[in-house]
Amino acid sequence: MNRSLKWFTIGLVSAWYASNIGVLLLNKYLLSNYGFKYPIFLTLCHMIACSLLSYAAIVWMKLVPLQIVKSRVQLLKIATLSFVFCASVVSGNVSLRYLPVSFTQAVGATTPFFTAVFAYFVAVKREAWLTYATLIPVVAGVVIASGGEPSFHLFGFIMCLGATAARALKSVLQGILLSSEGEKLNSMNLLLYMAPIAVLFLIPATLLMEENMVGITIALARDDIKIIFYLLFNSALAYCVNLTNFLVTKHTSALTLQVLGNAKGAVAVVISILIFKNPISATGMMGYLLTVIGVVLYSEAKKRSK
Template identity: 80%
Template sequence: MKVTGRIFTIGLISAWYSSNIGVLLLNKYLLSNYGFRYPIFLTFCHMTACSILSYIAILWLKVVPMQTIRSRVQFVKISSLGLIFCLSVVGGNISLRYLPVSFNQAVGATTPFFTAVFAYLMTLKREGWITYITLIPVVTGVMIASGGEPSFHLFGFIMCIGATAARALKTVLQGVLLSSEGEKLNSMNLLLYMAPVAVAFLLPTALIMEEDVVGITIALARNDVRILWYLIFNSALAYLVNLTNFLVTKHTSALTLQVLGNAKGAVAVVVSILIFRNPVSVTGMLGYSLTVIGVILYSEAKKRGK
């Protein structure tokens, strides 16, 4: 039984790694190499898949028990989280149009910094001084990586920073808004309610800001039907990221997920460089390495602080 359990856990972790890195690389391929320059519509496809597949997984397959929304106030809170979650995904997808995956991951590694800032601003929660010191190499590493990045793009960098900050804000807000026992939702049920909110926001936004995107996508599909399969597979992967993230946490621990996440970023960087062959500098890699070391130290300091 123990061997079977280990094989199952290893399989889950492999699926989590594959889906995370896969959706990141496929996003980059579609938005940059393939020429499908519609990040908002791409995010709309992701959120639509998350809405449909969440419904199937929870209501039909009973992957997790269904949790209901108990009040209008709770719905407003969840909708707010859905909007912020949506902005973080859109920002991340936009940044991939302009930045290589390696640099995108370096900037994304600064999430703990923004989480600590928002936690202090919104809850006045202070960490130990050692925890704050560990954030110095996190930020310094990104500054060094930015200076040494051959493919640096200011707008892409701003979008990536915005996406990272929005992701951290959503995490902190989730703890604040859904803090009471009656309002807490597991991540899969939260996605079930957040994704349709994101779809409702993204559809008109894509139609307005990415003019005739539906017609262009249909025209692309007539010339190359693979675009439809790319979008369907990519959207399914986006849901699988959330599902495997939940299952890995459930079958291991949040700390294990954090450690695996740090390693995943490094794996994604190496794989993306091998596939897309984007130029990298020694300075950039040193900066990213410093950021990862800072994140590991931050995680260790947080663990000891508890």
């Protein structure tokens, strides 16, 4: 029984790695290498898939019990989280048009810094001084990596920072807005409600900011039908990221999840460099390594302060 559980957990973690890294690399390929220059429409495709597949998983397949939204106030809170979530995903996709995956992962590793900042100013949550001290190498590493990045692009960097900050803000807001026992939702049910709201945000944004994207997508499909497969597969992977994240969280400890998350970023960097062959520098890699060390120290300091 223990052996079966061990292999099940290994399979879950492998699926989590594959879906996370896979959607990241495919996003990069579509937006930067393939020439599909519509990050908002790509995010819209992701959210439509998440809406449909979340409904199928919870309502039809009953993978987890359905949790009902109990009030308009709770729905408004979920809509707020959905808007921040949209901003994070769109900004992240935009950044992939201009920056290599390896550098976006280095910037993304600063999530603990933004989480601590938002927790301090928004949630008025204080940490021990040692916890804040560990954020110094996190930020210093990104500064060093930025200076040593051969493909540095200022707008892409700003978008990547925005995506990281929005991701941290969503985490903090979720703890504030859905803190009462009657309002708490597991991640799969939260996605079930957030994704359709995100679609409502993204449709007008796509029409206003990415004119004629449907016509151009159809024209691309006439030349290369594989674009349809890429979009469908990429959108399904986006849902798998959320599903496997929920399952890995459920079947492993919080500490294991932190370690696996840190390692996942490093794996994504190595694979992206091998596939896209983007130039790297020793300074950039040293900066990324320093950031990862800072994240590990931050996690350890948080654990000891509890």
